[in-house]
Amino acid sequence: MALSDVPLPKGPPTTARGVRTRAALVSAARTVFERDGFLASRLTDITAEAQCSTGTFYTYFVSKEEIFMAVMEAAKDEMMHPGMPHVAEAEDPMAVIEASNRAYFETYKRNGRLMMLQEQVATIDADFRAQRLQRGEAFAHRNAKSIQKMQDAGLVDADLDPIMTSRALSGMVSRLAYSSFALGENWPVDDLVETTTLLWANALGLGNRVA
Amino acid sequence: MALSDVPLPKGPPTTARGVRTRAALVSAARTVFERDGFLASRLTDITAEAQCSTGTFYTYFVSKEEIFMAVMEAAKDEMMHPGMPHVAEAEDPMAVIEASNRAYFETYKRNGRLMMLQEQVATIDADFRAQRLQRGEAFAHRNAKSIQKMQDAGLVDADLDPIMTSRALSGMVSRLAYSSFALGENWPVDDLVETTTLLWANALGLGNRVA
Amino acid sequence: MALSDVPLPKGPPTTARGVRTRAALVSAARTVFERDGFLASRLTDITAEAQCSTGTFYTYFVSKEEIFMAVMEAAKDEMMHPGMPHVAEAEDPMAVIEASNRAYFETYKRNGRLMMLQEQVATIDADFRAQRLQRGEAFAHRNAKSIQKMQDAGLVDADLDPIMTSRALSGMVSRLAYSSFALGENWPVDDLVETTTLLWANALGLGNRVA
Amino acid sequence: MALSDVPLPKGPPTTARGVRTRAALVSAARTVFERDGFLASRLTDITAEAQCSTGTFYTYFVSKEEIFMAVMEAAKDEMMHPGMPHVAEAEDPMAVIEASNRAYFETYKRNGRLMMLQEQVATIDADFRAQRLQRGEAFAHRNAKSIQKMQDAGLVDADLDPIMTSRALSGMVSRLAYSSFALGENWPVDDLVETTTLLWANALGLGNRVA
DNA sequence: CATGAATGAGGCTTCATTCAT
DNA sequence: AATGAATGAAGCCTCATTCAT
Numbered sequence: 001m002a003l004s005d006v007p008l009p010k011g012p013p014t015t016a017r018g019v020r021t022r023a024a025l026v027s028a029a030r031t032v033f034e035r036d037g038f039l040a041s042r043l044t045d046i047t048a049e050a051q052c053s054t055g056t057f058y059t060y061f062v063s064k065e066e067i068f069m070a071v072m073e074a075a076k077d078e079m080m081h082p083g084m085p086h087v088a089e090a091e092d093p094m095a096v097i098e099a100s101n102r103a104y105f106e107t108y109k110r111n112g113r114l115m116m117l118q119e120q121v122a123t124i125d126a127d128f129r130a131q132r133l134q135r136g137e138a139f140a141h142r143n144a145k146s147i148q149k150m151q152d153a154g155l156v157d158a159d160l161d162p163i164m165t166s167r168a169l170s171g172m173v174s175r176l177a178y179s180s181f182a183l184g185e186n187w188p189v190d191d192l193v194e195t196t197t198l199l200w201a202n203a204l205g206l207g208n209r210v211a
Numbered sequence: 212m213a214l215s216d217v218p219l220p221k222g223p224p225t226t227a228r229g230v231r232t233r234a235a236l237v238s239a240a241r242t243v244f245e246r247d248g249f250l251a252s253r254l255t256d257i258t259a260e261a262q263c264s265t266g267t268f269y270t271y272f273v274s275k276e277e278i279f280m281a282v283m284e285a286a287k288d289e290m291m292h293p294g295m296p297h298v299a300e301a302e303d304p305m306a307v308i309e310a311s312n313r314a315y316f317e318t319y320k321r322n323g324r325l326m327m328l329q330e331q332v333a334t335i336d337a338d339f340r341a342q343r344l345q346r347g348e349a350f351a352h353r354n355a356k357s358i359q360k361m362q363d364a365g366l367v368d369a370d371l372d373p374i375m376t377s378r379a380l381s382g383m384v385s386r387l388a389y390s391s392f393a394l395g396e397n398w399p400v401d402d403l404v405e406t407t408t409l410l411w412a413n414a415l416g417l418g419n420r421v422a
Numbered sequence: 423m424a425l426s427d428v429p430l431p432k433g434p435p436t437t438a439r440g441v442r443t444r445a446a447l448v449s450a451a452r453t454v455f456e457r458d459g460f461l462a463s464r465l466t467d468i469t470a471e472a473q474c475s476t477g478t479f480y481t482y483f484v485s486k487e488e489i490f491m492a493v494m495e496a497a498k499d500e501m502m503h504p505g506m507p508h509v510a511e512a513e514d515p516m517a518v519i520e521a522s523n524r525a526y527f528e529t530y531k532r533n534g535r536l537m538m539l540q541e542q543v544a545t546i547d548a549d550f551r552a553q554r555l556q557r558g559e560a561f562a563h564r565n566a567k568s569i570q571k572m573q574d575a576g577l578v579d580a581d582l583d584p585i586m587t588s589r590a591l592s593g594m595v596s597r598l599a600y601s602s603f604a605l606g607e608n609w610p611v612d613d614l615v616e617t618t619t620l621l622w623a624n625a626l627g628l629g630n631r632v633a
Numbered sequence: 634m635a636l637s638d639v640p641l642p643k644g645p646p647t648t649a650r651g652v653r654t655r656a657a658l659v660s661a662a663r664t665v666f667e668r669d670g671f672l673a674s675r676l677t678d679i680t681a682e683a684q685c686s687t688g689t690f691y692t693y694f695v696s697k698e699e700i701f702m703a704v705m706e707a708a709k710d711e712m713m714h715p716g717m718p719h720v721a722e723a724e725d726p727m728a729v730i731e732a733s734n735r736a737y738f739e740t741y742k743r744n745g746r747l748m749m750l751q752e753q754v755a756t757i758d759a760d761f762r763a764q765r766l767q768r769g770e771a772f773a774h775r776n777a778k779s780i781q782k783m784q785d786a787g788l789v790d791a792d793l794d795p796i797m798t799s800r801a802l803s804g805m806v807s808r809l810a811y812s813s814f815a816l817g818e819n820w821p822v823d824d825l826v827e828t829t830t831l832l833w834a835n836a837l838g839l840g841n842r843v844a
Numbered sequence: 845c846a847t848g849a850a851t852g853a854g855g856c857t858t859c860a861t862t863c864a865t
Numbered sequence: 866a867a868t869g870a871a872t873g874a875a876g877c878c879t880c881a882t883t884c885a886t
Contacts, residue, residue, distance in 0.1 A: 018866070039250075039335060042859065053868040058861075120334035123327070124250060133394055157413060164387075164398070164406040171386030172379050179378065183344055187375070195375040202368060203414040228886085229849060253876065264851045269878070439865085440870060461672075461757060464855065475872045480857070538756070545753035546672060555816055579835060586820070586828040593808030594801050601800065605766055609797070617797035624790060625836040651845070675880065686847040691882075 010060055022060045024050040030071045034113040038068060038120050065125055068117075075114055080107050086146055093155065093206055098197045101173060105189045108177035116182035140166045150204070157205030169200055221271055233271045235261040241282045245324040249279060249331050276336050279328075286325055291318055292347070293384035295354035295377065304366070304417055309408045312384060316400045319388035327393035351377045361415070368416030380411055432482055444482045446472040452493045456535040460490060460543050487547050490539075497536060502529050503558070504595035506565035506588065515577070515628055520619045523595060527611045530599035538604035562588045572626070579627030591622055643693055655693045657683040663704045667746040671701060671753050698758055701750075708747055713740050719779055726788065726839055731830045734806060738822045741810035749815035773799045783837070790838030802833055 013019045028050035032041045043064060047057050061067040080103070090096040108115055122129045143166040150156040173196055180187045201207060224230050239261035243252045254275060258268050272278040293315045319326055333340045354377040361367040384407055391398045412418060435441045450472035454463045465486060469479050483489040504526045507518040530537055544551045565588040572578040595618055602609045623629060646652045661683035665674045676697060680687050694700040713736070723729045741748055755762045777795040784791050806829055813820045834840060 013866095015866080021866080037335075043861090044859075054861090055863080055869065056867055059866065064860085116334070119330075123331035123334050129394065133390070133396070136390075157409070159409060161402065161406050164402055165410060167390065168383050168387055168406055168410055171390070172383035175382030175386045176379055179344070179347075179382070183340065185344070185348075191372065191375055195372050195379055198368075198370060199376065199379055199414040202416055203410040205413055224849080226848070226886090232849075254878090255876080265877090266852065266879080267850055269880095270849065435870080437865090437869070443870075465857090466855080476856090477858080477873065478871055480859095481870065541752075542756035545749070545756050546670075551816065555812070555818070558812075559818075579831075581831060583824065583828050586824055587832065589812065590805050590809055590828055590832055593812070594805035597804030597808045598801055601766070601769075601804070605762065607766070613794065613797055617794050617801055620790070620792060621798060621801055621836040624838055625832040627835055646845095648845080654845085676882090677880075687882090688848065688884080689846055692845065697881085 010062060013060065018059075021050075021052060021056060024052065025057065025060060025067065026070050026074050029067045030075065030114075033068065033071060033117055038064070038117055038124065065121075065128070068121060069128070072114075072118070075111070078107070078111055079114070080104060093150075094197065094201055097200055097206075098193060101196050101200070102189065102193045104173060105177055105180075105192050108181045109189060112181035115178065119178065119182065136170075140170060143170065147204070150206075155206060160204070165204075169203065172196065172199070221273065224271070229270075232261075232263060232267060235263070236268065236271060236278065237281050237285050240278045241286065241325075244279065244282060244328055249275070249328055249335065276332075276339065279332055280339070283325075283329070286322070289318065289322055290325070291315060292350045293381045293388075294350075295357040295380070305408065305412055308411055308417075309404060312407050312411070313400065313404045315384060316388055316391075316403050319392045320400060323392035326389065330389065330393065347381075351381060354381065358415070361417075366417060371415070376415075380414065383407065383410070432484065435482070440481075443472075443474060443478060446474070447479065447482060447489065448492050448496050451489045452497065452536075455490065455493060455539055460486070460539055460546070487543075487550065490543055491550065494536075494540065497533070500529065500533055501536070502526060503561045504592045504599075505561075506568040506591075508568065516619065516623055519622055519628075520615060523618050523622070524611065524615045526595060527599055527602075527614050530603045531611060534603035537600065541600065541604065558592075562592060565592065569626070577628060582626070587626075591625065594618065594621070643695065646693065651692075654683075654685060654689060657685065658690065658693060658700065659703050659707050662700045663708065663747075666701065666704060666750055671697070671750055671757065698754075698761070701754060702761070705747075705751070708744070711740070711744055712747065713737065726783075727830065727834055730833055730839075731826060734829050734833070735822065735826045737806060738810055738813075738825050741814045742822060745814035748811065752811065752815065769803075773803060776803065780837070783839075788839060793837070798837075802836065805829065805832070 013022050025046065029041075029046045032045045032049050035041075036045065041064070043057055044054055046067070047054050057067075061070070086096070118132070122132050140163060144162040147156060147160070147162040147165055151158045151160070151162065176187075176192055176196065179185050180192060224233050236257065240252075240257045243256045243260050247256065252275065254268055255265060257278070258265050261267075268278075272281070291314070294311050329343070333343055351374060355373040358367060358371065358373040358376055362369050362371070362373065387398075387403055387407065390396050391403060435444050447468065451463075451468045454467045454471050458467065463486065465479055466476060468489070469476050472478075479489075483492070502525070505522055507515070507522040540554070544554055562585060566584040569578060569582065569584040569587055573580050573582070573584065598609075598614055598618065601607050602614060646655050658679065662674075662679045665678045665682050669678065674697070676690055677687055679700070680690050690700075694703070719729070751765070755765055773796060776799040780789060780793065780795040780798055783789040784793070784795065809820075809825055809829065812818050813825060
């Protein structure tokens with residue numbers, strides 16, 4: 001069932017026991033998804049891990065897709081988008097870029113299995129994919145504004161298209177993180193940070209006398 | 212599948228008729244995969260499209276994964292990696308980079324469904340993923356050598372780590388192409404080419420007095 | 423079947439309903455096996471006879487072999503091995519032998535189809551064969567002890583190897599029973615009993631002045 | 634297909650090449666049957682072993698059952714029934730019985746896989762089973778005549794029913810041989826011969842003053 | 845005669861989902 | 866709310882047999 005075929009959204013649990021059971025299911029689902037992947041995970045694996053019965057699953061969720069969304073929602077604080085630093089307002093732009101990239105790679109390293117799951121589900125479920133794309137674009141537009149400001153301040157190559165540049169640089173970082181930590185290449189974070197920071201600065205033209 | 216049943220690779224057909232049937236299956240598989248995605252495609256869809264019986268599938272392939280590999284093998288000439296141009300020997304480096312990136316985006320645009328399939332199967336099938344990673348790395352190393360040469364020639368920022376830079380820039384281009392043509396954003400090729408070419412040149416430090 | 427999929431023994435049912443369903447399946451399986459033979463019996467025949475769905479079979483059993491084992495387990499009280507009578511302590515040894523043999527043939531006559539099934543499955547399934555062999559040997563050793571005692575008491579030919587004799591005489595009786603009631607020769611039980619009893623007594627040397 | 638559904642008996646090959654191909658198939662079938670058992674053997678395994686094509690099989694045989702019969706026919710000289718010695722005409726009856734039993738066990742030991750196959754096919758194919766039963770009975774009757782003669786000569790217990798005795802003693806030997814060499818117990822031939830010969834002599838009452 | 849590709853009926857198995865308790 | 870047995874549609878896969886070359 002795709003995300004769009006939402007049949008009957010289950011309300012949140014009303015009792016304390018219900019809250020506990022739902023939480024157990026979400027936690028179990030994360031364990032199972034990370035262990036077996038989204039496709040190979042069966043609902044019964046999840047209920048077994050949560051130590052409840054098959055039927056109970058349907059008290060709280062409508063489908064595997066829905067509990068996956070709940071897992072992601074619960075984990076959202078642990079994850080982040082590749083961040084474009086607010087360079088314009090910073091005293092030392094390079095340091096901000098570096099810190100931002102490092103934070104991203106560290107996060108990815110800690111949550112590699114979950115990030116891989118996101119990729120997998122995105123290739124499977126059109127709704128999830130669309131939602132992800134939308135968030136990515138929103139993020140890209142926020143970053144594009146920072147770039148624009150830096151261009152206006154004469155800090156950055158004025159020939160660059162802000163939005164496309166934003167997409168490109170974010171993509172560069174996320175792709176590298178994916179290869180490294182989801183696919184298992186495990187390149188050193190320091191190397192990743194060093195290269196991406198330098199490329200980013202060069203690409204933007206930071207530090208060149210733009211004017 | 213028991214231990215003894217592991218591979219049993221089917222030999223190539225010996226008769227002309229067999230060659231024809233196998234080719235029909237591969238072609239049909241591509242059609243069906245592109246239409247329905249890897250997961251939703253059933254073996255019977257493929258044999259129906261190829262106008263042969265179910266059993267015939269097993270004359271040539273062992274599994275859906277295997278015929279997918281065959282589809283990719285047959286289409287490999289249509290695809291390419293984002294390549295580092297042979298700038299060192301070129302008179303107009305920017306023009307070479309631009310041509311190279313344009314070729315890549317054009318190819319991706321033509322084969323978006325197939326590229327998306329690659330991503331999907333990579334998240335599903337560990338073998339395919341490993342094989343893809345290996346090819347990607349081989350490619351990255353070839354590109355790294357080009358960067359090294361350009362550094363030696365004083366054309367490119369000597370502070371950059373060639374291999375990581377190679378991975379990062381290739382990733383930037385391929386991620387952009389994926390978002391645009393596999394995920395359906397359909398950004399104009401000209402915009403993609405313009406931005407990536409400029410970013411690439413800046414990032415490498417092409418055109419700066421390096422010495 | 424992969425290495426990891428080996429056994430997965432299904433637990434016994436926890437509810438009364440489950441107990442009933444499982445029992446219905448075992449009973450249905452016996453009916454179908456006796457009617458069609460092990461090989462020709464399909465899982466769907468069994469579930470149809472038990473009036474449940476295909477999937478329910480897999481709630482309780484993993485394979486046709488496994489439910490066959492369950493059928494045999496449920497019927498084990500109806501079957502027996504040709505046993506060595508406790509002659510040593512009996513007043514009329516011949517009468518005891520005769521009663522024992524008669525009981526065996528009568529049992530076999532009543533359960534001919536089941537006994538035939540045992541033979542069939544033993545030739546097909548190595549596990550079942552091994553298990554049967556082991557039980558047979560355990561039985562032969564118990565009987566061998568009886569023979570030994572009778573030898574010690576001077577009632578039986580002291581030259582006989584107890585264990586091999588035990589195997590030989592049990593085999594004689596079971597083979598005869600098989601030909602008669604599983605293969606359909608249907609020789610009169612009285613004739614079988616008379617001949618085997620006399621042969622048995624003669625073979626052991628019962629009644630001869632052994633000392 | 635059962636043996637009784639004979640569709641179109643294939644005539645013997647007319648050319649020398651045909652004779653060779655047929656022989657190769659029979660030989661291959663024996664190899665495969667002995668290796669994999671009758672049930673698990675596929676026609677394609679046999680043709681592969683014989684290095685000919687699938688279609689060729691049907692030039693000479695109609696079914697797996699039929700080629701199995703051909704295998705048995707070709708091997709018949711290597712096999713034998715448990716023999717009842719023609720004691721009446723012998724000077725030393727015990728020696729003849731012993732020699733006869735020894736020959737049987739030796740034969741069984743050499744052809745254990747084939748004997749096991751016979752048992753397997755007998756439980757599967759009603760025609761084969763019937764044919765085997767008939768031969769067994771014919772043999773039992775021949776032996777019964779020998780017993781009768783010995784009874785008439787006063788050499789053997791006159792109370793024994795000749796035909797049932799013949800069946801019982803033959804069965805004893807064949808069952809023992811089956812357990813030992815088909816099921817893999819591998820008891821020493823000397824032990825088997827010693828016990829069966831002694832039991833046989835005792836059972837018949839050979840050597841007792843019958844008169 | 846030999847070849848080997850093609851056939852397709854038919855059995856097996858999984859697992860999301862329902863439902864009576 | 867929780868339980869877990871029951872359901873059955875849906876795909877997979879095998880292999881004896883046919884047949885065009």
